[in-house]
Amino acid sequence: MEKTKTRAKKQNYHHGDLRSALIATGLKLLETKAGGEIGLREVARETGVSATAVYRHFPDKDALLAALVDVGYEKLADAQEAAAARHEERDAGFRAIGQAFVYFALAHPALFRLMTSYMHLAGECADGEVVGDNRAGRLLKDNIAALLPADASDRDREVATIQSLALVHGLAQLVLAGQVPNDSALIDAVVDRFGDWDRGA
Amino acid sequence: MEKTKTRAKKQNYHHGDLRSALIATGLKLLETKAGGEIGLREVARETGVSATAVYRHFPDKDALLAALVDVGYEKLADAQEAAAARHEERDAGFRAIGQAFVYFALAHPALFRLMTSYMHLAGECADGEVVGDNRAGRLLKDNIAALLPADASDRDREVATIQSLALVHGLAQLVLAGQVPNDSALIDAVVDRFGDWDRGA
DNA sequence: TCACTATGTTGACAGTGTTAACCGCACGAT
DNA sequence: ATCGTGCGGTTAACACTGTCAACATAGTGA
DSSP: OOOOOSSOOSOOSSOSSHHHHHHHHHHHHHHHSOSSOOOHHHHHHHHTSOGGGGGGTOSSHHHHHHHHHHHHHHHHHHHHHHHHHTOSSHHHHHHHHHHHHHHHHHHSHHHHHHHHHTGGGSSOOOTTOOSOSSHHHHHHHHHHHHHSOTTOOHHHHHHHHHHHHHHHHHHHHHHHTTSSOOOHHHHHHHHHTSOOTTTOO | OOOOOSSOOSOOSSOSSHHHHHHHHHHHHHHHSOSSOOOHHHHHHHHTSOGGGGGGTOSSHHHHHHHHHHHHHHHHHHHHHHHHHTOSSHHHHHHHHHHHHHHHHHHSHHHHHHHHHTGGGSSOOOTTOOSOSSHHHHHHHHHHHHHSOTTOOHHHHHHHHHHHHHHHHHHHHHHHTTSSOOOHHHHHHHHHTSOOTTTOO
């Protein structure tokens, strides 16, 4: 009876790939319990494993949450790239990237809140650098660079990058907090009517 | 010996005004322990009172934190009004309001994080309305209204308000998270080169 | 076959938010 | 002036959390 080959059915003593399983149930919990925090014991329990088993794969709770934050940023980058790919002109693609950011936050509120809470331990910026080296950050910087006029200074690019990221970040947070109505037309307008850097002087 | 007149010395059995005292030590703790959360038992202990005494003045921990958030918004409005008062032209005053927001967040990181975390239970917006009815929100809306061209639509005002608030909100958060260098020249540039609504079309 | 390591377990500890039961001071009615 | 009521505090306890220490087991290389 099931003499536990290399990939056993399940209930092995060893779980096989507990680390991934923990991350998976962590994400599931974040999607389900849309509001509020997540707990180490909770995710362990839901994975069907003892609480202290987590410590074989993560040094502490923060590390587990940081892992969740990382896959959150990957998912965000996926959504943004997909949104950008749906547009021909580059500025329309850029706006789509911004909208995708906000819609991602609204679609995964708990995950997004975790991502912002733990921003400081996921992709800590090199000193003096701006907007870490994750995929989402690079995508944003590349688009900004391509959109700005050719004679724009490095400072101009830096300021534009920060403005774009700050706008969508703040907007997402305001909508999530109920301070701005969750109206997609309004959200699009806020993102659209921004950043006409090639318009004026 | 001190026959407990109306305003007694101190160590009465009844604390006199425990509610204010709890809020005060809560703020002090938020200033001191710049990073991380605040605890109900912690603030009670620091006030020199038993943990459950808090429940005579607040229904639960969230209510206590919400009270702290409220005074946080008052302090923010103070700082913004003071900053605006230092400028003659209205658009310079408006930019000063935005900068004051970011500098307030950097000066009181823990309090600001609490304010954003608990935004949803302090000044919940009326349905369809934008940016609650607190002093800071009104100040922002008034300035926006005075700055926009006379023929701007209500939607224009709404969008501009949200853009301004989202920008400073997101910027503050990015700097606090270390994703944007804490450089006041850079911060000023990000806030300054924004919202030239009377420039183009 | 046997030690060894990787990975899981139980048990415990300190700390949290919250409830229940209790107590004392101050004040208002008698 | 006395007394009862209630507001504002107390201690004890519960369920929960993150984390550590000690132990147990499965699979692997000598």
